[in-house]
Amino acid sequence: MGESDADREALAAHLFSTHAGGLLRLAVLLVGDRGVAEELVQEAFLRFLRAGDPIEPAAGYAYLRTSVVNLARSRWRRKLLEIRHRSHSVIEAVDAPDAAGKVDLMRALAGLSARRRACVVLRYYADLSVEETARVLGIAPGTVKSQTHKALSQLAERLKLAEPYWSVDRAAGEGGSTNG
Amino acid sequence: MDEHLESRLREELHRTVDHLQVSPDLWQKIRRRHRREPRQRLLAVATSMALLVVVAVAALPVVRQASSRPDDIGPTGSTGPAVISTPGPTLDPDQLAPITAEPAGPVRVLAHGEIEGRPWMFTAFRTTDGRLAWGFPQPNRDTVGGGWTGGSINPLRDDPLSPSVQINIGTARNHPSFVYGPVVKEAAVVRVQTPDGKIREVPAVGQDAGLAANFYAAPIPTGVSVDGVRVTAHDARGRQVGQAWKEVNPAAVPTTTTTPAATPTTTTTAGEMLVPGDPVPPGDELSLAFRSATHPGVLLTANYLDDREWMFVFFQRDQMACIAWLHGLGGCWGETGSAAALDGLPIRIAGHGGDAEGSQMYGVVSKEVTRVRLDLPDAQGQTVELRPVGQELGLDVNFFGVMLPGGTSFKAARVTAYDAAGRRLGNDRAAG
Numbered sequence: 001m002g003e004s005d006a007d008r009e010a011l012a013a014h015l016f017s018t019h020a021g022g023l024l025r026l027a028v029l030l031v032g033d034r035g036v037a038e039e040l041v042q043e044a045f046l047r048f049l050r051a052g053d054p055i056e057p058a059a060g061y062a063y064l065r066t067s068v069v070n071l072a073r074s075r076w077r078r079k080l081l082e083i084r085h086r087s088h089s090v091i092e093a094v095d096a097p098d099a100a101g102k103v104d105l106m107r108a109l110a111g112l113s114a115r116r117r118a119c120v121v122l123r124y125y126a127d128l129s130v131e132e133t134a135r136v137l138g139i140a141p142g143t144v145k146s147q148t149h150k151a152l153s154q155l156a157e158r159l160k161l162a163e164p165y166w167s168v169d170r171a172a173g174e175g176g177s178t179n180g
Numbered sequence: 181m182d183e184h185l186e187s188r189l190r191e192e193l194h195r196t197v198d199h200l201q202v203s204p205d206l207w208q209k210i211r212r213r214h215r216r217e218p219r220q221r222l223l224a225v226a227t228s229m230a231l232l233v234v235v236a237v238a239a240l241p242v243v244r245q246a247s248s249r250p251d252d253i254g255p256t257g258s259t260g261p262a263v264i265s266t267p268g269p270t271l272d273p274d275q276l277a278p279i280t281a282e283p284a285g286p287v288r289v290l291a292h293g294e295i296e297g298r299p300w301m302f303t304a305f306r307t308t309d310g311r312l313a314w315g316f317p318q319p320n321r322d323t324v325g326g327g328w329t330g331g332s333i334n335p336l337r338d339d340p341l342s343p344s345v346q347i348n349i350g351t352a353r354n355h356p357s358f359v360y361g362p363v364v365k366e367a368a369v370v371r372v373q374t375p376d377g378k379i380r381e382v383p384a385v386g387q388d389a390g391l392a393a394n395f396y397a398a399p400i401p402t403g404v405s406v407d408g409v410r411v412t413a414h415d416a417r418g419r420q421v422g423q424a425w426k427e428v429n430p431a432a433v434p435t436t437t438t439t440p441a442a443t444p445t446t447t448t449t450a451g452e453m454l455v456p457g458d459p460v461p462p463g464d465e466l467s468l469a470f471r472s473a474t475h476p477g478v479l480l481t482a483n484y485l486d487d488r489e490w491m492f493v494f495f496q497r498d499q500m501a502c503i504a505w506l507h508g509l510g511g512c513w514g515e516t517g518s519a520a521a522l523d524g525l526p527i528r529i530a531g532h533g534g535d536a537e538g539s540q541m542y543g544v545v546s547k548e549v550t551r552v553r554l555d556l557p558d559a560q561g562q563t564v565e566l567r568p569v570g571q572e573l574g575l576d577v578n579f580f581g582v583m584l585p586g587g588t589s590f591k592a593a594r595v596t597a598y599d600a601a602g603r604r605l606g607n608d609r610a611a612g
Contacts, residue, residue, distance in 0.1 A: 009211075009214070012210075013207070016206075016207050016210070020206065020207070021200070021201055024202045025197040025198065025200050028197050029193060029196070034200065038202065038203060038206060042206060042209060042213070046210060046213055049210070105193070105196055106196060120189070121193065124186060124189045124190045124193055125190070125193040125194065125197075152185060152186070152189070155189065156185055
């Protein structure tokens, strides 16, 4: 291919100018923290710059997006470990509805598992198809469907407490997977 | 799913983050970091293998001082690389200067050979702190790795060796791989089967090296997958004296695709990833997917060490009930766990081992055991409380297991079993 470091950096600069904002917003939804999200975007671009294999310009954004998603999940793992080391009850506390009944979307997202959260964000924020989401996450399309369905049920359940507007018909879920 | 819910969710997601912009100096930060930490970093594994080649070339005259009888190998014959089992030269520890383990004395090359025209050497030795270490040395302390490259050096507990064969896999893009590790003393030959079905037979070496184990090192030609290998050890009469499997997750192995360096993951049901934060509930049935077949299994527990997930599963393979650890870089296969393993005792350690990624201990307990306390010995001074798992299997035993950071030694570790009333039922001690 003969791609030089300068070529890679030029491509990275172009991708940064066109996609960095979108990647940041994606990362914020995945990790729930702007500072961390910016670190993830930074790391994704560094991986892109250092990758040993040639990367076609057209594949650059997909590469970065997948990196951000993987990095977010990796961070989630560390976070979960920390939480578990502190107390078994913390997870449940996070999952529990807010006592005041005020649960916003970010908090509801934070209560989802990393995979369900990624499914929701990629499907409904990044507007990826089931198949595209499956490719990014490295899981089967059927898993994306079932995880998304369960995530929506969870979100609806939580957000319903804050806003009666939210509702879900569990029996109507595709894939026949109910979350009960 | 409710379309209204979906459209509302889209709206909310965008409303929540669409105003966010990256910091104005982010690109400059990225460029600065990139220039400080150049591109080679992600190529570390490949580079280390390349260094092996370079250094091994430098070492060639030394290696060739030894016998050059090629043990050309393999029941299937065709591509067996030459492995010279005659002890090679003695290397000066000071010349090697390994970072992770200091040899207690002169280090003798136990096996060496050439693969694809590239010489290599393998050694094992006792460290100054009394442990075993093994790896691929390069007699040049000024190079990256402080004198070791092309694989790893793995301090481990002393004898007896359990499990009877241990597998390390060193692999890199566009270079030969190595499957290597310790094997029980009675082993004379070791057969390494790669996913392509080929079996490569290499000698077990180190019989007279005064170590608690023998060792094997099988070079695998470039392009041959080592994503799943099966290793069997045989004594001088051909009897099998040990076996092990190891899976290397493709996500953790450099490939020639442009896929981002993915977080290592463990493949389970029908290609589905287990993602920490989304643990499969204990008792879920898994189909453990290996290259050639799937095996039904039941998840006993899942947890996380650093940013790697590990699982403790019970499954059947080749008519054998097994407990298994899977973590980010592959599998570490335990041995059978069944009622017979208890032999009337309340608790028994089934195995322990590990590598740089993590150290595992696991075992079997009787049904009345509700709590297990693991005491690590001496300097480690650590106590770990464990809850037996496996109740959902309906067997007449349960299991316990723990994953601790890589390098943790279980030598002489003790596990104590307690019942629901807090009574101490008995204990077992790891070999050492």
